[in-house]
Amino acid sequence: MNRAALTDLILAAKRRKKLSWAKIAAKVGRAPTWTTAALLGQMTMSQSEAEAAANILGLGKEAVDLLQIVPYRGSLPTTVPTDPLIYRFYELIQVYGTTWKELIHEEFGDGIMSAIDFDMTLERQPDPKGDRVKIVMSGKFLQYKKY
Amino acid sequence: MNRAALTDLILAAKRRKKLSWAKIAAKVGRAPTWTTAALLGQMTMSQSEAEAAANILGLGKEAVDLLQIVPYRGSLPTTVPTDPLIYRFYELIQVYGTTWKELIHEEFGDGIMSAIDFDMTLERQPDPKGDRVKIVMSGKFLQYKKY
Amino acid sequence: MNRAALTDLILAAKRRKKLSWAKIAAKVGRAPTWTTAALLGQMTMSQSEAEAAANILGLGKEAVDLLQIVPYRGSLPTTVPTDPLIYRFYELIQVYGTTWKELIHEEFGDGIMSAIDFDMTLERQPDPKGDRVKIVMSGKFLQYKKY
Amino acid sequence: MNRAALTDLILAAKRRKKLSWAKIAAKVGRAPTWTTAALLGQMTMSQSEAEAAANILGLGKEAVDLLQIVPYRGSLPTTVPTDPLIYRFYELIQVYGTTWKELIHEEFGDGIMSAIDFDMTLERQPDPKGDRVKIVMSGKFLQYKKY
Amino acid sequence: MNRAALTDLILAAKRRKKLSWAKIAAKVGRAPTWTTAALLGQMTMSQSEAEAAANILGLGKEAVDLLQIVPYRGSLPTTVPTDPLIYRFYELIQVYGTTWKELIHEEFGDGIMSAIDFDMTLERQPDPKGDRVKIVMSGKFLQYKKY
Amino acid sequence: MNRAALTDLILAAKRRKKLSWAKIAAKVGRAPTWTTAALLGQMTMSQSEAEAAANILGLGKEAVDLLQIVPYRGSLPTTVPTDPLIYRFYELIQVYGTTWKELIHEEFGDGIMSAIDFDMTLERQPDPKGDRVKIVMSGKFLQYKKY
Amino acid sequence: MNRAALTDLILAAKRRKKLSWAKIAAKVGRAPTWTTAALLGQMTMSQSEAEAAANILGLGKEAVDLLQIVPYRGSLPTTVPTDPLIYRFYELIQVYGTTWKELIHEEFGDGIMSAIDFDMTLERQPDPKGDRVKIVMSGKFLQYKKY
Amino acid sequence: MNRAALTDLILAAKRRKKLSWAKIAAKVGRAPTWTTAALLGQMTMSQSEAEAAANILGLGKEAVDLLQIVPYRGSLPTTVPTDPLIYRFYELIQVYGTTWKELIHEEFGDGIMSAIDFDMTLERQPDPKGDRVKIVMSGKFLQYKKY
Amino acid sequence: MNRAALTDLILAAKRRKKLSWAKIAAKVGRAPTWTTAALLGQMTMSQSEAEAAANILGLGKEAVDLLQIVPYRGSLPTTVPTDPLIYRFYELIQVYGTTWKELIHEEFGDGIMSAIDFDMTLERQPDPKGDRVKIVMSGKFLQYKKY
C-alpha cells in the first residue's frame, strides 16, 4: 500500500463511518486543518497521533506506519487546479500575489512568510448577507540572510 | 499608455517620492491590501479614488482614466510563480488545497469561498520567537445552485 | 470504488438499459443539464436524488453514498479539450472572452458572472436552414467588494 | 500598424470619447456582441461597417482597411485565462463540457454545435436576489458526415 | 470495457485474423478512411455497421454497443505528436497553416473549412521517382455569421 | 529587418495595393500555395522569384535578399493553434492521425509521407449544398531504411 | 500484450539470459543500432528478423507478430528527457541546432537531412585522455520541392 | 547591444558580404561547426578569434568584446523545435534515445557521452541515390563516479 | 518487476525493518548519499553492492539483478517539484543559477561543473540559532573543447 492508496482508504472509512474531520481531529488531539492535511497525505503524524487516527477510522498496522512517514507533498492533479473551490485560491495568488509581496516587504523588509513554521484556522463567520468563510494564516517571517 | 506601463510608472513614482503603500492607501481612503492591488492593476478605482492616488503619486490625466478601467487581471509572469515569497502561497495550495475543500464542504456543504465578495488584511503579529505575518481572509460562501 | 469508476459504471448502465438523460432527470426531479452533470461527477446529489438515480440505473449502496460526496470537479483529460464538440466552447472563449468582459463590465460594472449561482438549459431550436443548438446560461452577477 | 495595435487604439479612443459598445454597435448596425468582438480583433467588418466604426471612434484610413482584414483569432494571453471573469467560462467547460456532449448527442446525434454559424446575446436579467447575467447562444447543429 | 480497451481489442483481432482495413471497410460498406477512424474510436457507427465490423473481427455484443456510442475524440497521446508519420502532418500546419488561412479567405471570404462535414480519401499515386501518398480532403466552407 | 518584419511589410503592401495571392503567384511563376507560403516566410525563393515578388509588391533590395534566405520555419504563435480555421487542421490530426498511420502503413509498409518532397493545391469545389474547400496533398512515400 | 509490455519483456529476457545487444543483432542479421531500436519498439522487423529475435530471447508467437507491426514511435516519457545520457543529445540540439541548419543549407541548399532514409553507427574511439563515444549519422538530403 | 542582437548583426553582415561559414571559419582558424556555433552565440571565442571574425564581417569593438563572453546557451525558440531540419534531430532522440542509452552502457558501463568535451564534423557524402548528410560526433565517455 | 516497483519494495522493507539509510550504506560500503540514490533508482550498483543491499533489506534475486542495471534517471513526478523540501533546491537554481554561471566562468573559463564525475555529502551543522543542513558538492570542471 502506498500513501495515495491510504488516502483513498481513509476517505472511504470516513464516509462509511459517517465521521467528521472535526471529530477525528479531536481524537487525534490536533487542529482540524492540520489533522485533515495529515490524513490527506500532507503532514507527518507521531506514533500516538497515527494510532488515534487509525483507531477511530478502523485502519490497520501498515496504515499506522505509513502515517508516520514524511510524505511527498503536493495534493493536486494539475498545475492549475480545475476544482472551482481550490481554483479560487490560485486566483487569489494571481490577483493578490504582487500585493502580498509589496506589503510584506514594506512591513518586514526582504524575506518571506514561512509555509513551514505556519498554522492556519478555518471557520464560519456569520453574516446577515450570507455567512462567510474566514481563514486566518500565520507564518513566521524569515529574513533573507546576508553573508 | 497601457495598464502595465502605468504600473511601472506608479512603482517608479512611489520609489522616487519615498511613499509607503500604507500612506497612499490612507489618502485613497481604502484598505492597504485593496489599494495596493488596485495600483498594481488588479482592482478598479472610482474617479475620486483615482484622483487621490494620482495626486499623491504625481500622475496625469490619462493615469486617472486608466485606474478606472476594469483591468485584465492576473499579475504573475509564469503559471507557477518563481518569486519565493509568492511561491509559498502556491505551495500552500499544493499542501492545503484538498484540506480547504474538505473543511469548507464539511462546514457549509457544496459551494465555494468567493474570491470576489472577498476582503483581506495583512499585519505583523509580534512573537518572541520571531514576528509572524498574519493574513486574515474573508470570502462569502457561495452555494452551488440546484435547478 | 472511486468517483471516476462510478461514472464509467453509470455510463455502462445507461447504455445497457437504453435510458436517456432526460428520462433519468425526470426521475431525479432536476433539470437534465444539472442531473447529467451530477451523474458525470460534477455536482452533488441529495440522499433522495442519489437514491432515485441509483434506482433507475440499478446501482448499489456505495454508489448512493458516492453521489452525495462533493466531487473534485474538472471533467476534461487535457487543458485544451481535444473533442471537437467540447473544443468549440473553448474556441468561443478564445474568440468572445474579451467581448464578454467588455459587455458585462459595461452593463454591470466590475465583477463577474457566477459559475456557482448558475443555471443553464440546452434545447433544440428548429430552423429551416438546419436546426440549432440553443443554450441559455444565467449566472448571478457578483460585484468586486471594495474595502 | 498591426491588428493588436489597432485594438489598443480603439480602446483608447472609446475611453477618451466616453463611448459605450452599445452606442458604437448601433452606429455600425450590428449586435453589440458581434460589434465588440469585431473591434477587439475577432470578426471581419464590411467596408461600410468599418467606416461607421472608424467615424464614431475617430480612426484613420489604415484602420478602416485593417478592420476588413480577416484577423488571426484568439484573444487571450494564456492557455488557461487568468482573468476571473473570463476564467469562469473556462470553468464552465471543465464542469459542464461532458454534459454538453452527452445532451447534444442525445438530442441531435453525432455532431457539434457550430461556433461559426453562431450568434449570441448578453443581457441583464433583473432578479430580487441580485441581477443576473443572461447569455443566449445559438449555433447550428452540424452532423458528422459519413462517407 | 471502455472505448480505449475496445480499440486494443480491434487491433489485436485484425492482426490475428490478418485482415486489412480495406477489407473490413468493404464489409462495413463505408470508405476505408471513415471505417478505420471509426474502429480507432473517432467516429460513430450505426447498428448495422457495428454488427458488420464485429462480425468480421469476431467481437461480442458489448463491442457492438460501444461502436455506436459517440466517442470522446482525440487519438494522440501528446500535444505535439512524436510519431514521425503523424508529426509530418503537424509540421504541415506549422509550415502551411497561415497559407491555408490566406488562400481560403481570398477565395471564400471569412469562414472556415468544416472538419465535420468533411470527407477524405488516401491513395497511392504511382511515380517513377518513387510512389507518392495522395490525400484529397474536402470540407464544406462555413461562413462566419454576422448578426 | 528580419524575416518576421518582412512578412508584416508584405501583408501591408498586398493590402495597400489590393493584390491577390493568385495574382502575385502568377507573376512569380509558381503555384499559389507555394508562393503564399514563401512570402509568409516558410519557403525559399530564387533570385528571380524574389525579384518578381519584390517588383509587384514594391519591396526593396533587402527584401529581395531576405526572400532568398532559408527561413526558420514554423508560422504559428502557439503549440495548439487558436485561430479556428487553422485549428480545424489540428483537429483533423487528432481525429485522423492514427487512421493516416494505419492506412499508409497498410498500403506502403513502414515509412512516412514526406512533408519536404511535397506539393499541394487548394481550390473551390462547387456544391449545391454549399461550396467546399478541396485540398489535394501529394507527398513522396519515404521508406524507413534498414541497415 | 501491447508493444510497451513487450519491450519490458524483452529487457527482462535479455537480463535473465545475460545477452548483449551486439549478440542479438548478430543473430537478427542487422546493425546493433537498428536491432536495438527495433526491439525497443521503434523499428519494424520482417518475419524472419522477428523470429530470430524471439528465438534468442525466448519469446512466443504473439511477440513475433507484434515485432512486425509498425510501432507508434517516440520512446521518451517527457518532452525534455530527464535521463542525463539522453539529455546530452537534447542539449546538442539546443547548442548546435541552428549551426546544423546553417551548414546544411550552405552545403546543400534548402532541405533537410532525412531521419527515415537514415543510418547510424555507434562505437568506442580509443583515446589516451579517455575513450570517446563516436557516433556517425548519415541521412539522405531531401530538397524542398518547388511547384 | 546584447548577444541576440549581435547574432542578427552577424547574419546580416554575412548575407550582405556574401560570405560562407566555411570561409569565415578558415579565417578564424577553427572548424566550421565550432565557428558557426560560436558566431550564433553558443561558443566563446578567444580575443584573436573574435578579432578575426569581426574583421571579415566588418564588426566593431563591442562585438569583439561580446564574442569573448560566455553566452547563455540554448538557441531554439520552442521546447520542441518547429523548424523541419532541426526537428529531425529531435525526432532522432525520440526514436533512438533509448537505443543510445542501451548501447553506450553496454560498451562503456554507466556514464554518459560528454556534450562539452565534444567535437563534430558535418559533410556531404556523395551517393548515386542522392547525396547524404554525414555527421560525425565524438564525445568523451564520462563515467559516473562512485563514492 | 520494473525499477519503480523495486523502489517501492525497498522503501517498504526499510520501513518494516526500521533500517536507516546510514546503516544500509555502511553495509553496502558506500557513502549514504550515493547509496540512497542507488536504492532510489538513480545509480548503478556492482554485484557485491547489490547483494549487500538485498541482504540487509531482504530482497530476492531479481532485485539483485535490477540494482545492477543502469536506470532511466529522473526521480521527480513533475517538471517543477511540488514537494517543499525538493522545491527549495529548484528555487536555488532560479535565484542562484546565473550567479553560479558567472562565478564558475570567472574562475575556470568556459565550461561546466560535471554532474557525473561528482560527489556530495550532506550533514548536520550544529548552530545555536538552529541547526543547519550542510551540503558539500564537488564536481570536476569540464572545459568546452575547441576544435
Next chain:
Amino acid sequence: MNRAALTDLILAAKRRKKLSWAKIAAKVGRAPTWTTAALLGQMTMSQSEAEAAANILGLGKEAVDLLQIVPYRGSLPTTVPTDPLIYRFYELIQVYGTTWKELIHEEFGDGIMSAIDFDMTLERQPDPKGDRVKIVMSGKFLQYKKY
C-alpha cells in the same frame, strides 16, 4: 529603467571596465556569491552596498535606488534551464532530489532546508585529475510546525 535593464547595464559596465565579481564583492563588502546574485537582480542591497557597487561600476542615482528594491526573483528564461552549466544543477535535482529528502528527514525529521536563511560558497578545489568546482551550501533546518 527596470531591474532587467539595470542587470544588462551592470554586465556591460563590468565588461567595459574589465572588473571581476570578486573585486566588486570586495568593494561591496559581501561574499562574491551574494554580491553577484544581488547585482544580477536576486538580492536586495543596503544603501551603502548599493552605493559601493554603483561607484565601482559607474552607475547613476536611479541604479542606486533600484538595487535597494526587493526584486521579483527568478533569473531563468525557461522552466527547465537550457544553458548546460545551469542545467547540470537541474539534473542534480532530478537525480538526487529524493535522496536529499530521505537523508534530511532521517537526520532532522519532517521539515526543509531553508533557501532564505541560507549561505553558500563556491571555490576551486585543486585536483591532479582535473580541478573541481566545490560548492558548500548551508541552510537552516526548518521544522514543520504542528498545531
